[in-house]
Amino acid sequence: MPAELASTLTSIARTDEPAEQPFYIPMTGPAARPRRSLKHDDTFIVLDGHGDIGASAGGPDGLFNADTRYLARLELTLDDVQPLLLGSSLRDDNSSLTVDLTNPDIYEQGRLVLPKDVLHVVRTIFLWRGTAYQRIGVQNHGDRRASFDLRLAFDNDFADLFEVRGSVRARRGTGSSRLAGPSDVVLDYRGLDGVTRTTALHFDPHPTRLAVDVATYHFDLDPQQSTSLFVAVTCNAKAGERPGRFFRSLLAHRREMRRCTQGATSIETSNDILNEVLCQAAADLNILMTDTPEGRYPYAGIPWYSTTFGRDGLITAMQMLWVDPRIARGVLRRLAFYQARQTDPLADAEPGKILHEMRGGEMAALREVPFACYYGSVDSTPLFVLLAGLYIERTGDMETLQELWPAIEQALNWIDGPGDPDRDGFVEYQRASEQGLSNQGWKDSYDAVFHADGRLAEGHIALAEVQGYVFAGKQLAARCARRLGKAERADRLETEAALLATRFEDAFWCEDLNTYALALDGNKQPCRVRTSNAGQLLFSGMVREDRARKVAADLLRPHFFSGWGIRTVARGEARYNPMSYHDGSIWPHDNALIALGLSRYGFKHAVEQVFRGLFEAAAYMDLRRLPELFCGFRRETHRGPTLYPVACAPQAWASATPFTLLEAALGLEFDAARGEIRLRNPRLPAFLDWVVLRDLRLGSSTIDLRVRRHGEDISMEVLRRRGRIQVSLVLAQ
Known part of the structure; x- marks a missing residue:
């Protein structure tokens, strides 16, 4: 693999050798939380296990597009306290990340105001067409009203990926941030290459308070009451362009992923x-x-x-x-x-x-x-x-x-x-x-x-x-x-x-x-x-x-x-x-x-x-x-x-x-000229009794095969054939 990159954690080497590694990727300490990644086309995101960006050390966190970081921090807190992790998991098709959180014991002036494990917070995150979408659902499982602030702190540095990897630059461009309405924040960066890169954050519904680096929602939830809020972060959004609705975009994204594998x-x-x-x-x-x-x-x-x-x-x-x-x-x-x-x-x-x-x-x-x-x-x-x-x-x-x-x-x-x-x-x-x-x-x-x-x-x-x-x-x-x-x-x-x-x-x-x-x-x-x-x-x-x-x-x-x-x-x-x-x-x-x-x-x-x-x-x-x-x-x-x-x-x-x-x-071999698929001296390892291949394609024809192990021998069964196609088992010394 491309390894401008790494070489050794320890080296045999001579004193002049480190100078030969201009694109070495440093590892300065352990990751405080495990990382999860999502990608769609030229955009990818690296988050920690809580669904945060930049909240814990040791990871290349961020929302990236075309080798530039468009979001360096997005951290969720409850009354300024980090929530507790219940679990996080990627969907089987990698289309989304779901994170389950709950509140720790929250005190105010030495008094317990919110016992732990009362709030269930679910973060669902996916990427589609240059936008990171997030739904944050909150439910009060307690027996009394819960009053609290949910804050999302955010920031960006528009770092080049090589800066994230450790390169130090003598000069950088200039950045700015501004409110673009009660639900929107825009972060800009004018690079030395003359290109303006923009991150647009859209919150739905309107936050209770919105600043250029934090969105605050105040909630008063009755027992069993639930609510949701949505965040969309878009890379280089066109003027006046709004991100799609969360659920509609998520369904479209999953349909697209299924279509691509057909x-x-x-x-x-x-x-x-x-x-x-x-x-x-x-x-x-x-x-x-x-x-x-x-x-x-x-x-x-x-x-x-x-x-x-x-x-x-x-x-x-x-x-x-x-x-x-x-x-x-x-x-x-x-x-x-x-x-x-x-x-x-x-x-x-x-x-x-x-x-x-x-x-x-x-x-x-x-x-x-x-x-x-x-x-x-x-x-x-x-x-x-x-x-x-x-x-x-x-x-x-x-x-x-x-x-x-x-x-x-x-x-x-x-x-x-x-x-x-x-x-x-x-x-x-x-x-x-x-x-x-x-x-x-x-x-x-x-x-x-x-x-x-x-x-x-x-x-x-x-x-x-x-x-x-x-x-x-x-x-x-x-x-x-x-x-x-x-x-x-x-x-x-x-x-x-x-x-x-x-x-x-x-x-x-x-x-x-x-x-x-x-x-x-x-x-x-x-x-x-x-x-x-x-x-x-x-x-x-x-x-x-x-x-x-x-x-x-x-x-x-x-x-x-x-x-x-x-x-x-x-x-x-x-x-x-x-x-x-x-x-x-x-x-x-x-x-x-x-x-x-x-x-x-x-x-x-x-x-x-x-x-x-x-x-x-x-x-x-x-x-x-x-x-x-x-x-x-x-x-x-x-x-x-x-x-x-x-x-x-x-x-x-x-x-x-x-x-x-x-x-x-x-031992798969394909002969398009003869319309033939061959299995040459096939041998399944001991941990496999059988393998089924469906829609094995040659030209416009397809075939379904089952290959079964009998000790060190193999049998083959054609399950279905569509079109003109031959399949043969070749056993040769």
Whole structure:
């Protein structure tokens, strides 16, 4: 995942290393209350368990839109006292957060005026179309009248997301606040980029008293009497525009969320906990999806990456390709639209490169950070070619292929041109500007690429897995070229892929380690380190079968496999740290891609082991939600996995992981040209007796399947078929 970000909580390092982390996300103390997140399109909100914003330390609270915070505080008190939490929960589809509160004992001049547990306060919060809606219901369950003030204190700083992450700015714009009537407050900020950003707060009914930073309601409630008030906070509301009514907007929001999931494959299994994991993952992916002019796009994660990321979108779309290929189409079309057309060193842009990250905040507009449209990833471009080929194999969508082919050719030209500056046949990176990311693979922490003695790799760096992406991408692009009648181009691409595979084996294989080097540095010296990068090579299909077997066996040994999953770096390597961001932690999506590779080479027992570890980890997680990453400590009996403190949750490719693991276990293959779905050497893990796939789609046809486990054997039953579609069970040694 994009990790301008984090690296390690502790480090092996040298005294000059912290200076290499300009986009590090600090963690200065524990969160006083757990956080909950909601998102709709380009807006997301982070609240604490009480439904407050900014009332407790340790969280990136706020209402955010386009990388700017539009509300930094919204705190509810009863007679100036914080209420007590009864409970809070997200709705199953992530459409709303409900918080139940009650009053503590409230005293006035030493006299108890309101005993605890008399008032029931229910806060219901959701996001829709740039507005945060909140209903606050209050009921008096006492036997006498309750008189009290309910206050909502609010404020904002219009902080850029990078400021929230810890960046310090020398100068900022100017802000103001004003009353716009008995029910409305407007907060403005005129940025240094010349853009005015506005937060409008609307209260219904009129507060008893309203100031520019607090709304006060006085209530006198008889026994069992209840009342409600509504708050709407809108980002950049147009002049005279009022937010929609609460209940009407909530129903419209939920209808929209249901509509967006129609047409995707649904899954049911014999394991209730896995069903919960899959339902949560699907709900998380649904809220991370964002409508863009080019199609729906999975934003990378909340809170730090709620925007278009190339690598994350491509891998998430790849993971979900069997479930819903429409995601891939939206990702490919959007990234083709933003493909680099010219050279820009600050943005690490070169013609043909695919976007790494885009940001809409003030600091990006002023180029205080280089991420307005930033191209500093070495793998987004080959992954774009790879996903395009997989999408065509999955769907046979010739219209989209013809639309995308010019972008595919430009990406291939970058791979063979600027992406390989010394023309040695390997795609390499070195940042073009000191403001850019020093490492530009998916492990992009400053210390993620190193030699066996711990020295950081320098110069133009060729990552192992990136060469695999190029290999697979060229093979698939060759098939696309043949579909378009470009036989000569197809032959050339196939030859280039074969030559790359041969060169790669010679340059990267480390016989004494029984695995492939992490990378080649600028002097063409291999980084002889055991890492999970070698596992992703299996997914690409580039490596020799005998060596793939050695890599797979090593990944399942205790120095790699913690019991919960495969670590990014094996225990015992120089920079191994189970609490680090990339040097010993466990990333669900990394394990998912490795599982696809293990399945590809027929190592189904290994797939089962990885699947079981991550499933059991998810069972311990809050909401059954796999986070971006977690710590790589060895599994201990009767204890869950150790969390990483600033991991995104939800996070797109982590949410897609359970679906990818199921794909790997079933050995799903799609042949659009023949109208056939194949299950190659399927094997269900021991915690699954059966799996039902409904509306598994190929072209305009769909099929419902039940796959059942009989010990180590599998049976398959077709439950329903619509259209012309074949399904087969392939058992091969």
